[in-house]
Amino acid sequence: NAGVTQTPKFQVLKTGQSMTLQCAQDMNHEYMSWYRQDPGMGLRLIHYSVGAGITDQGEVPNGYNVSRSTTEDFPLRLLSAAPSQTSVYFCASSQTRGSGTQYFGPGTRLTVL
Amino acid sequence: GENVEQHPSTLSVQEGDSAVIKCTYSDSASNYFPWYKQELGKRPQLIIDIRSNVGEKKDQRIAVTLNKTAKHFSLHITETQPEDSAVYFCAAGSPETNFGNEKLTFGTGTRLTIIP
Numbered sequence: 001n002a003g004v005t006q007t008p009k010f011q012v013l014k015t016g017q018s019m020t021l022q023c024a025q026d027m028n029h030e031y032m033s034w035y036r037q038d039p040g041m042g043l044r045l046i047h048y049s050v051g052a053g054i055t056d057q058g059e060v061p062n063g064y065n066v067s068r069s070t071t072e073d074f075p076l077r078l079l080s081a082a083p084s085q086t087s088v089y090f091c092a093s094s095q096t097r098g099s100g101t102q103y104f105g106p107g108t109r110l111t112v113l
Numbered sequence: 114g115e116n117v118e119q120h121p122s123t124l125s126v127q128e129g130d131s132a133v134i135k136c137t138y139s140d141s142a143s144n145y146f147p148w149y150k151q152e153l154g155k156r157p158q159l160i161i162d163i164r165s166n167v168g169e170k171k172d173q174r175i176a177v178t179l180n181k182t183a184k185h186f187s188l189h190i191t192e193t194q195p196e197d198s199a200v201y202f203c204a205a206g207s208p209e210t211n212f213g214n215e216k217l218t219f220g221t222g223t224r225l226t227i228i229p
Contacts, residue, residue, distance in 0.1 A: 035219075040122075040221055040222075041221055042117075042119075042202055042219040042220055042221040042222050043157065043202065043204075043219040044219070045216060045217070045218075048216070058216065059114070059218075090156060090157070101147070101159045101162070102147075102159065102217065104156040104157050104158070105156060106155075106156050107156055
């Protein structure tokens with residue numbers, strides 16, 4: 001099993017550009033989520049999904065969209081990138097509906113100029 | 114919503130000594146408390162967790178204690194080794210009303226350095 005994979009590993013955008021961060025898992029997990037990690041602020045939940053077709057907002061959802069068309073994939077879309085979105089983004093998945101062990105992807109380091 | 118505070122933000126410990134990291138939470142409904150370890154440039158990985166019906170849990174050199182009355186929980190690492198150097202995050206899982214899930218709220222992290 002590859003576990004949780006994310007692409008790209010690094011990305012540089014200009015303000016106003018849009019892009020999609022990809023996340024996939026091969027563990028048949030129902031629960032998937034996106035976090036951003038900023039220095040001194042820990043991990044903050046952006047959006048999460050409890051299954052295909054079901055998503056909800058987390059703590060910091062503004063400027064991001066998600067969809068979940070399959071169990072395996074959970075892409076995160078930045079609609080119009082802003083410098084405040086410079087961060088490291090982690091995707092995570094969990095087997096159980098609820099707070100079972102979360103398995104994190106390797107992260108995407110995004111810089112918005 | 115839930116608020117998790119973590120202290121200290123940095124901690125240096127002599128190799129072989131013990132390290133303790135403390136977290137407090139605000140939502141009395143929180144019932145799941147995991148700890149994650151993140152090495153430099155790597156992803157966070159679960160090292161131990163505890164649920165609210167248990168006061169203490171041990172796994173070899175690491176242990177977590179929970180005081181629900183005071184709303185705080187702690188990570189204890191004994192006989193520290195150089196490979197314990199990392200950033201440690203606590204989190205609290207509070208029930209999410211929309212789908213019956215629990216959402217994790219993370220603390221801001223503790224950078225632990227083991228001095229050889």
